[in-house]
Amino acid sequence: MKRKLVLEDGTVFTGYAFGSERDGGGEVVFNTGMTGYQEILSDPSYCGQMVTLTYPLIGNYGINLDDFETIQPSIAGLIVKENCELPSNFRSEETLHQFLKKKDIPAIYGIDTRKLTKIIRSRGTMKGMFAPVERPDLEIVQQLNKTTLPINQVSQVSTVKPYVVPGRGHRIVLIDYGMKHGILREFTKRNCHVTVVSYDTTAEEILQLKPDGVMLSNGPGNPKSVPESIQTIQLLLGRVPIFGICLGHQLIALACGADTHKLVFGHRGSNHPVKDMETGRVWMTSQNHGYAVEYSSLKQTELEMSQYALNDGTVEGLKHNHYRVFSVQYHPESAPGPQDSNSLFDRFLQMIQDHKQEEATSWPNVQTFIKS
Structure with missing residues (x-):
């Protein structure tokens, strides 16, 4: 069945439908990863977005039960050059078609994804819609121009109720803004006791859980759309070690008085070079975000840029000058992508250990207390 993709600027691509038969729309973005389409499909940070995969052949290793980043995908649509109908992999x-159909996700193949990507790079991300070829283009464009993109993506993908993944190690409270399972996997590998809570959990409720550290997860959309989370982080600063990833990184910046801005077409892929300013080392990273921290706004805060993107100079890492707080814009859980930065989870746990030791030594000497 033929299907077309119409962009809000009037550009039309005609191809073939697969996955769900329904029409769909959202913000059209692109990802440059050569592999990892299953993790991309199930990444909650793509909530409401139609993802163009620049690698030409997609679906060649099928879908398996092990590589999902969430149970229920929230992607709005998938755009590929060629859909492999006969995957070859032992897992x-x-x-891909069967999975998309089961999850009611519309998709299109047989279009010039290179041309589409170049349009997005030059004009920025824009709204788009899948539609039958018979429907008038002008009618679709008018509908797109009247449509407002949602701003409540975090509330759509965050957990509704808290839950615990037990362990014998450090107690971590993980605030779920659209958490990838890869983050949870890294903590369980390190035997941490993890309590996952909703994005709107208050600082008081979090501190009642007696956490050794707080993890701020990735998530979709504009960080300024979750002001309650910014307030929560402000109340946690200085009271417990904090590590932020992606949206969590941006929320830390806002909580400390910095600003964020929307990128023209975002960073989405698994080959983004990031330089660490302290060591001079360059890491290849996995990224998926449409917003970034405004570097000039850091001057008025206690934050310091620790890493930056070699492609465009944007802020990729932050550390606080007084509190045990740090963050990165990319995904150290490496799902999908390189594992260069996986050690950041160990750095966070070491920060927690240092904080515990400092608290222990700050208690009055027992003998002094008894004598007094």
Whole structure:
């Protein structure tokens, strides 16, 4: 069945439908990763977005049960050059088409994804819609121009109720703004006791859980759309070690008085070079974000840029000058992508250990207390 993709600027691409038969729309973005389409499909940070995959052949290793980043995908649509109908991999359990159809996700193949990507790079991300080829283009464009993109993505993908993943190690409270399972996996590998809570959990409720550290997860959309989370972080600063990833990184910046801005087409892929300013080392990183921290706004805060993107100079890492707080814009859980930065989880746990030791030595000497 033929299907077309119409952008809000009137550009039309005609291809073939697969996945769900329904029409769909959202913000059209692109990802440059050569592999990892299953993790991309199931990443909550793509909530409401139609993702263009620049690698031409997608679906060649099928879909398996092990590589999902969430149970229920929230992606609005998938755009590929070629859809492989006969995957070849020993872990494959179903085709990409079967998975998309089961999850009611519309998709299109057979279009010039290179041309589409160049349009997004030059004009920025824009709204788009899948539609039958018979429907008038002008009618679709008018509908797109009247449509407002949602701003409540975090509330759509965050957990509704808190839950615990037990362990014998450090007690971590993980605030779920659209958490990838890869983050949870890294903490369980390190035997941490993790309590996952909703994005709107208050600082008081979090501190009642007696955390050794607080993890701020990735998530979709504009960080300024979750002001309650900014207030929560402000109340946690200085009271417990904090580590932020992606949206969590941006929320830390806002909580400390810095600003964020929307990028023209965002960073989405698994080959983004980031330089660490302290060591001079360059890491290849996995990224998925449309907003970034405004570097000039850091001057009025207690934050310091610790890493930056070699492609465009944007802020990729932050550390606080007084509190045990740091963050990165990319994904050290490496799902999908390189594992260069995986040690950041160990750095966070070491920060927690240092904080515990400092608290222990700050208690009055027992003998002095008894004598007094």
